Structures are given as structure tokens and as C-alpha cells.
Amino acid sequence: MLDPRLFRSDLEYVQQQLARRGFDFDADTYQTLESQRKEIQVKTQELQNQRNTRSKAIGQAKAKGEDIRPLLDEVQNLGEQLKAAETELAEIQEKINDLMTGVPNFLANDVPEGSNEQDNVEIYSWGDKPKFSFLVKDHVDLGAQLQGMDFELGAKIASARFVVLKGPLARLQRAIIQFMLDTHIVEHGYIETYVPFLANADSLYGTGQLPKFEQDLFKVENDPGFYLIPTAEVPVTNIVRDVIVDNSDMPLKFVCHTPCFRSEAGAYGKDVKGMIRQHQFEKVELVQIVKPEDSVKAHEDLSGHAENILQKLKLPYRKVLLCSGDTGFSSNKTYDLEVWLPSQNTYREISSCSNFKDFQARRLQARWRNPETGKPELVHTLNGSGLAAGRTLIAIMENYQNEDGSITVPDVLVPYMGGMSCVS
RNA sequence: GGAGAGGUGGCUGAGUGGUCGAAAGCGGCGGUCUUGAAAACCGUUGAGGGUUUGUAGCCCUCCCAGGGUUCGAAUCCCUGCCUCUCCGCCA
Structure with a gap:
């Protein structure tokens, strides 16, 4: 597999390199998936962060013997949102992974051009x-x-x-x-x-x-x-x-x-x-x-x-x-x-x-x-x-x-x- | 095949439903001391990812793997894989 970071930083170079093999990398599909990934991953991680912080707060409140009822109400539907986001992220990452694992290696500079x-x-x-x-x-x-x-x-x-x-x-x-x-x-x-x-x-x-x-x-x-x-x-x-x-x-x-x-x-x-x-x-x-x-x-x-x-x-x-x-x-x-x-x-x-x-x-x-x-x-x-x-x-x-x-x-x-x- | 035990950071090994990415020891790295080394002492030390101009900061994930319960799982439940011990069988 090639370095995914290279695809994000210099897609044009990636395409040029792959073209030497006659491999036409579908940059549009990739970029669509990648921008979705970015959005969903950020969202998912934010939700995870919320879950962690609030759960921690509940733990602390409970330790002090305070009433945790209001805190529980607050996180009520967080779990569902998070689960949905995680599922969506996993799906998009699998799609990107499928795309990436089908991409061949770059060729060394001194590999001669040719078809067979x-x-x-x-x-x-x-x-x-x-x-x-x-x-x-x-x-x-x-x-x-x-x-x-x-x-x-x-x-x-x-x-x-x-x-x-x-x-x-x-x-x-x-x-x-x-x-x-x-x-x-x-x-x-x-x-x-x-x-x-x-x-x-x-x-x-x-x-x-x-x-x-x-x-x-x-x-x-x-x-x-x-x-x-x-x-x-x-x-x-x-x-x-x-x-x-x-x-x-x-x-x-x-x-x-x-x-x-x-x-x-x-x-x-x-x-x-x-x-x-x-x-x-x-x-x-x-x-x-x-x-x-x-x-x-x-x-x-x-x-x-x-x-x-x-x-x-x-x-x-x-x-x-x-x-x-x-x-x-x-x-x-x-x-x-x-x-x-x-x-x-x-x-x-x-x-x-x-x-x-x-x-x-x-x-x-x-x-x-x-x-x-x-x-x-x-x-x-x-x-x-x-x-x-x-x-x-x-x-x-x-x-x-x-x-x-x-x-x-x-x-x-x-x-x-x-x-x-x-x-x- | 039968019975049992267990899988935690480079290694050994503790751990409880909540401030645990995780005690302690070893090892590694840096320092003090020393002519140098050892010893001793002090400090430090996992990996992957996101965001970002950033080896800065902030955040997420990972305690065999995959599911589940829960506001919260290394910790509880289920499945699988692997390792070890005993018995049986076998090259």
C-alpha cells in the first residue's frame, strides 16, 4: 500500500506516478470519499470526547454523593449519535481502504516505459x-x-x-x-x-x-x-x-x-x-x-x-x-x-x-x-x-x-x- | 479428542466498573559522581490516528481479536484465536 498521506498532500504527483503503469487513479471518487471521511471523523471524535468528559463528570459527582440524575439526562441520546457516527466512519474508511489496496506501487525512476x-x-x-x-x-x-x-x-x-x-x-x-x-x-x-x-x-x-x-x-x-x-x-x-x-x-x-x-x-x-x-x-x-x-x-x-x-x-x-x-x-x-x-x-x-x-x-x-x-x-x-x-x-x-x-x-x-x- | 489455567507497554508483572494508557521491577535513554568504567542516586522512556503551515497545542483510538451490557469497560457477558499444564492419541 502507498502512503495515504501522500494522496492527501500531493494527489497530482500520485496520479503522474501511477500513470507510468497505465493505472488511472480515480481522483474524483477519492476526493469525495476523503472529504467525507474528514468531516465524519472530526464529528465522531468530538462525540467521543463529549462522552468521555461527561462520563468522567458523572463518576466524580457520584463519588461526592451528588445527584447524577440531571447529568444522565444530558447524555441520553449521545450514545445513539455516537454509534451512528462510528458506523458511518467505518463504512467510509472501508471504501477508502478498498480503493487504496487496489493501487499498485510506484515505479523506480529507471524503470523503462513499455506495455508488456x-x-x-x-x-x-x-x-x-x-x-x-x-x-x-x-x-x-x-x-x-x-x-x-x-x-x-x-x-x-x-x-x-x-x-x-x-x-x-x-x-x-x-x-x-x-x-x-x-x-x-x-x-x-x-x-x-x-x-x-x-x-x-x-x-x-x-x-x-x-x-x-x-x-x-x-x-x-x-x-x-x-x-x-x-x-x-x-x-x-x-x-x-x-x-x-x-x-x-x-x-x-x-x-x-x-x-x-x-x-x-x-x-x-x-x-x-x-x-x-x-x-x-x-x-x-x-x-x-x-x-x-x-x-x-x-x-x-x-x-x-x-x-x-x-x-x-x-x-x-x-x-x-x-x-x-x-x-x-x-x-x-x-x-x-x-x-x-x-x-x-x-x-x-x-x-x-x-x-x-x-x-x-x-x-x-x-x-x-x-x-x-x-x-x-x-x-x-x-x-x-x-x-x-x-x-x-x-x-x-x-x-x-x-x-x-x-x-x-x-x-x-x-x-x-x-x-x-x-x-x- | 477430554479436563483445567491464562493472554496487560521492549521484557517480567500488578490491577479495580469511574481522575487507568495503565503500579512496580528489569531493560533503554539522559544526567550526577568517576581519569574511565561499574555501582549508587536523580530524571526520562509505548504505538497508531485526526486537526493544523506545524517534530507546538488540542483531541481520538489501542490492555489477544470481534461482538454485547453500561452514562462510563483493561475490569462484567458472549464468540473466536492463541499459549501453558495434565490425560488420551500420534510422526
């Missing part, structure tokens, strides 16, 4: 694309040949967009996850966390998935309802919900491996084949909680940590700065890392690293105490995949494939495969 992913800007590419002297297979064919990747079985057990991995391929995915976690913990200084895979509505609201994107989530119809986490970002960032983080603990850097669950509503016909787009996939997520002045630097660091994984795996990739039209709702600035997939002859997203500034922190009420002011102030939150493990698995399969359909294991993963250097 076509307009994203490549910052650089890394690594040499492999050259093959034979016809390349995609990960689906390779997986079938290795008898380690079965989509029909996934469909039988659950539905389309699920997979069953078996044998060395299942182990390879686990090796990837272990390798990523160890690298982030040992080399990049992250704290490993283990978290719930179901989250409540408050948590999803805090990171911005609710109320706007409920259709993307799997919901557990319990009482109270839970949601399957679409990313570890949700439970991990919510660690600091309603917390004033100690100055000396900043920055907080968490790494977490979880399965992720996405309904993929609206993705019909998209990436139907293979493991690119699944209802359930494994991901290692990086989350940082930092002081506001450090977030731009932290964003570069965090995406660098994800890149380091790709580089150690020697997977060719490119780094892309998302344009205004492709940057997510809560994000101020996002880098995507896209890995080379030989079978598709293109780069595909394998990590998305975002700086949310104080947008999530405001919803979360995640704060730190600024020693200069002595006051609690909002932190900045960031996260990024480091990396999506399922997509890393298929990138390795395709880039490291041999003519006979076997897969060479990247050097850094061999220890995690019990010394196995080739999957066949």
Missing part, C-alpha cells in the same frame, strides 16, 4: 550458449527416455500441470536445492528458514497477493480458510509483520526452500507441455529486510546472489529489467533472470528479483527504529528466486544433454549426487 514483456530491457547476457552436433531434445523427451519424469502419472494422481520425478532426476532436483541453499548460507550470508506452506489471509494481504489476486491461489476450504503459499516470499516476509526490527539485526537476510502452489488461472494453453508451468514446483527464495537507504544496493546484491547460482552451474542467462507494463503490482523495480533453453531456442524466466520499497512493509507494519529520530519507521522489503528449482532442473537437462540422451551433471552438483557425474 516485449519492452523489457536486456541489461546483459552471460555465458556461452551450448552448440550441439546433434538434434537437441527438450526436457520432456529427455525425462521420458531416462524414465524419471512422468506427467501422465502426475495427472493421474492429481491433475494436469503436476509431475512425478523418479530416480536420479528426483535426486538431481534435490541436489540443486541443497546446492542453492548451501551457497546462499555460506557464501552470501543468508539465514536458513523453514516455514508453514499454508498461510492465513492476513499474511497474503501483507505481501500483496490479497485482496487483488485471490484467483491465482489455491484455497483450503477450512474454517478459518488457509491458502497454499504461491511462494516462500509470503511466509518468510511475514516473519516481520507487526514487528519493530532491532537496528542491530538489520539487514535481515533469509533463504528458504518451499514448494510453491499456483492455480495458473488464466494461463490456459500457455506452456502446457513440460515442467515450465506447474501447479506445484520447488523454489529457493531469498528475502531481505533492510533500512530504506540500503534497499537499492540490496536489490543489486540479491539479484547478484541469484546470478551466482547460474554462473556456478554454468548456465547461460540474461538479466532483464522489467518495463513499466510488466512490473508486478507490489514491486518498485524488478530484474528477471532468464535462462537459456536450447529446445525452445530462447531465454525463459528462472528468477524474479524485486525491490518493494515500503509498499509491503506498510501493509505488514514491518518497522525498524531509526536511531536518528528515535521513531519506528517502515523497513524496505526485497525478494527474489535463487532459483526456481524445477526450471533449473530442466535448464540443466537441456543444456547438459548428450547425444545418447544422458545428462552430464554440472561439476558443483556432483558432490550432492553422491559422486555421480552423469545421469543416464
Whole structure:
């Protein structure tokens, strides 16, 4: 959520900023609601004040043994007036809140203009694309040949967009996850966390998935309802919900491996084949909680940590700065890392690293105490995949494939495969 | 699943239907003392919001959450959530 005070003090600036996203903020509706709010809130607080003063007077009169009858008559209909005002205020505030929670974050100044992913800007590419002297297979064919990747079985057990991995391929995915976690913990200084895979509505609201994107989530119809986490970002960032983080603990850097669950509503016909787009996939997520002045630097660091994984795996990739039209709702600035997939002859997203500034922190009420002011102030939150493990698995399969359909294991993963250097 | 106890400020912990946003201790911050530190002593110390040019003043809200009773609720009633203890079950 954006700062409501900014809407009151400089609405024109707010509109300009939001227009960069093509978001047309309804200023008229807002101003009508806001002027109503002001009037009703002042009225309500005045009535509350009256109630407090008079009740106090009654208490004092009673203590002195005076007759409180006239005082009681005086406050007779105050209660009803107050209740009506409070109800009206709550209604108007809910309307304003609904309006505000639908407003996306501002974009950083250096986010390029553009309407969709076509307009994203490549910052650089890394690594040499492999050259093959034979016809390349995609990960689906390779997986079938290795008898380690079965989509029909996934469909039988659950539905389309699920997979069953078996044998060395299942182990390879686990090796990837272990390798990523160890690298982030040992080399990049992250704290490993283990978290719930179901989250409540408050948590999803805090990171911005609710109320706007409920259709993307799997919901557990319990009482109270839970949601399957679409990313570890949700439970991990919510660690600091309603917390004033100690100055000396900043920055907080968490790494977490979880399965992720996405309904993929609206993705019909998209990436139907293979493991690119699944209802359930494994991901290692990086989350940082930092002081506001450090977030731009932290964003570069965090995406660098994800890149380091790709580089150690020697997977060719490119780094892309998302344009205004492709940057997510809560994000101020996002880098995507896209890995080379030989079978598709293109780069595909394998990590998305975002700086949310104080947008999530405001919803979360995640704060730190600024020693200069002595006051609690909002932190900045960031996260990024480091990396999506399922997509890393298929990138390795395709880039490291041999003519006979076997897969060479990247050097850094061999220890995690019990010394196995080739999957066949 | 059964039985019981409880949720109060950064922490521990008192509290009564009325001057309680809340005793006391600890911790934090400032000061006195000291070459410096410790100890001791003195002072200070919650969060959010409204109004406003205002980090001034005035006002409102918050004692787990949501309802209710009342002129008045941290205090009484109801519901929910969470924590702890014992029993049962279980990876």
C-alpha cells in the first residue's frame, strides 16, 4: 500500500506516478470519499470526547454523593449519535481502504516505459550458449527416455500441470536445492528458514497477493480458510509483520526452500507441455529486510546472489529489467533472470528479483527504529528466486544433454549426487 | 479428542466498573559522581490516528481479536484465536 498521506498532500504527483503503469487513479471518487471521511471523523471524535468528559463528570459527582440524575439526562441520546457516527466512519474508511489496496506501487525512476514483456530491457547476457552436433531434445523427451519424469502419472494422481520425478532426476532436483541453499548460507550470508506452506489471509494481504489476486491461489476450504503459499516470499516476509526490527539485526537476510502452489488461472494453453508451468514446483527464495537507504544496493546484491547460482552451474542467462507494463503490482523495480533453453531456442524466466520499497512493509507494519529520530519507521522489503528449482532442473537437462540422451551433471552438483557425474 | 489455567507497554508483572494508557521491577535513554568504567542516586522512556503551515497545542483510538451490557469497560457477558499444564492419541 502507498502512503495515504501522500494522496492527501500531493494527489497530482500520485496520479503522474501511477500513470507510468497505465493505472488511472480515480481522483474524483477519492476526493469525495476523503472529504467525507474528514468531516465524519472530526464529528465522531468530538462525540467521543463529549462522552468521555461527561462520563468522567458523572463518576466524580457520584463519588461526592451528588445527584447524577440531571447529568444522565444530558447524555441520553449521545450514545445513539455516537454509534451512528462510528458506523458511518467505518463504512467510509472501508471504501477508502478498498480503493487504496487496489493501487499498485510506484515505479523506480529507471524503470523503462513499455506495455508488456516485449519492452523489457536486456541489461546483459552471460555465458556461452551450448552448440550441439546433434538434434537437441527438450526436457520432456529427455525425462521420458531416462524414465524419471512422468506427467501422465502426475495427472493421474492429481491433475494436469503436476509431475512425478523418479530416480536420479528426483535426486538431481534435490541436489540443486541443497546446492542453492548451501551457497546462499555460506557464501552470501543468508539465514536458513523453514516455514508453514499454508498461510492465513492476513499474511497474503501483507505481501500483496490479497485482496487483488485471490484467483491465482489455491484455497483450503477450512474454517478459518488457509491458502497454499504461491511462494516462500509470503511466509518468510511475514516473519516481520507487526514487528519493530532491532537496528542491530538489520539487514535481515533469509533463504528458504518451499514448494510453491499456483492455480495458473488464466494461463490456459500457455506452456502446457513440460515442467515450465506447474501447479506445484520447488523454489529457493531469498528475502531481505533492510533500512530504506540500503534497499537499492540490496536489490543489486540479491539479484547478484541469484546470478551466482547460474554462473556456478554454468548456465547461460540474461538479466532483464522489467518495463513499466510488466512490473508486478507490489514491486518498485524488478530484474528477471532468464535462462537459456536450447529446445525452445530462447531465454525463459528462472528468477524474479524485486525491490518493494515500503509498499509491503506498510501493509505488514514491518518497522525498524531509526536511531536518528528515535521513531519506528517502515523497513524496505526485497525478494527474489535463487532459483526456481524445477526450471533449473530442466535448464540443466537441456543444456547438459548428450547425444545418447544422458545428462552430464554440472561439476558443483556432483558432490550432492553422491559422486555421480552423469545421469543416464 | 477430554479436563483445567491464562493472554496487560521492549521484557517480567500488578490491577479495580469511574481522575487507568495503565503500579512496580528489569531493560533503554539522559544526567550526577568517576581519569574511565561499574555501582549508587536523580530524571526520562509505548504505538497508531485526526486537526493544523506545524517534530507546538488540542483531541481520538489501542490492555489477544470481534461482538454485547453500561452514562462510563483493561475490569462484567458472549464468540473466536492463541499459549501453558495434565490425560488420551500420534510422526
